[in-house]
Amino acid sequence: MKAISATKEQVEKDIIKISKIFKKQFPDSKEKISRDFYRANGKYGSLLDKFYGSFKNAIAEVFKEERGKSREDIDIKKISSSYKKRYLVSAIVPGQKVNEVFMQSIELYCKKEKAELILLVMRGIKKDDVFSKDVYDKYSKYFHTELTFNSNLKAMDFLLLPQQIISLTGLDRIARSNSVIVAHTKQEHVTIPVRITEYPHIMWSTGVVTYPNYGDDRIGKIAMQDHTCGGLIVEVVDNKIYHVRNFQADKNGYFAVFNKWYRKDKITNIKVNIVMGDIHCGAEDPIAISQSKQLIKELDCKYIYFNDLFDGRSVNHHEDFNIYAQYTRPVHQQTLEDELNYLGNFLQDFTKGIEDRTFIVVPSNHNDFVSRWLAEGKFVFGSPKNAKLGAELFTHYLDGEDPIEYYLKSRNFIKNIKIHFATRNEELKSFEHTIIHGDKGVGAGKGSAKSFDKCYDKNISAHGHSPKRFRSSSVVGINCDPNQPYIAGTGSGWMATDGLSYENGTDSLINKIKGSYKL
């Protein structure tokens, strides 16, 4: 039998010719041509190894012009030296379809808000996934792999797999010296504790602009459920200070930032409610509180959720056997009456100018200090200064009333305020989000974002004092002084952070840094 001979050029031409026939017969195939098809229909199957080493190499070389770019071909690292600058940061997965409406909404935001668009390039679901020519030509101008925003914030590349179940697993050590943004298909947020006197470091994963398309296996199905089209607004104030706010695309590909809804080619207002970080009135932070009030006015929030509204230090059972702690209580927390009067005045002051809104007191452990103190009969022998008020509250408490609500009503503090003291089993819903304080877990367990995610689907909780986002659970921070005596000497991730719940089912955490939440 005569050996087949041909030049490499002839082999290449034959592969291209047979590939066209293959494409006609199998138009839905992702491959240019299959090995078996070429061997059955091509002239030079036996010469492929000689010229290319393997069939796979032959295809890669013959179609290299048409082969799109993969993550390995892209390496764009940048150090920004521009301050007072806004960015919109998201991520993109090679080989996946772009959510075009979301991209148009993003480009609209960037134009209106003068933001630079950064798309962090991820690796593909499969190692050799590439960007199609169309996607590359259209969006590569936004591509980056790493970016240093300022000395405290970096976007770093970890080449995470898009189908990885929890995006920030094991990465928190990386954020020990600065906050870090990581490209991923989920949107998570963790706070890394530092000294109490410093702002904690935060790690965010971005969310993406591409649709999910995972395998049919366990990991693929979980990845599908948690996939988030979303991003982060990053505002760099100077070399040290920055603001980051997260957003997600809704089912139409639109998204909300503050009270604006970016909808492909138009911007409208959107309804938004605020879940305030723990207030601990009596130990509240006046600067953080005034920022929340500014947010409420600016975004026109109609429903305001209060977590740990009352500090309750005057009857705090944790201090029962600590004379020093009792002795050093501030003047307005010396007696329960002083502290409740302080709360009444706080509410009157806070609601001034926003009396038309509805305020909801989320049942919380610190509010419950009063009921606990009554239930244990401590008002009888605890302190004579609290005995008379305790006896009065006790009868109302036995009748099923909330003792704090009763006191504020009976002393005319909340006469003109639409305030609702919710009960423990009451379902509190803000649009698609369940609102809970977070001190009670699932069953008899401890509360955590992870357990709430299983139980409530989309939800916003508080209590932990360190802001967080895990799957569809967000946790707000505080509006009180972070330097509390009971955490003296520990590391802390506490941060002044409120949560926003939007009409379109999306949410955002708003961190308040040095008396400001935006550029």
Ligand SMILES: [Fe+2]
């Ligand atoms: Fe709290």
Ligand SMILES: [Fe+2]
């Ligand atoms: Fe709490």
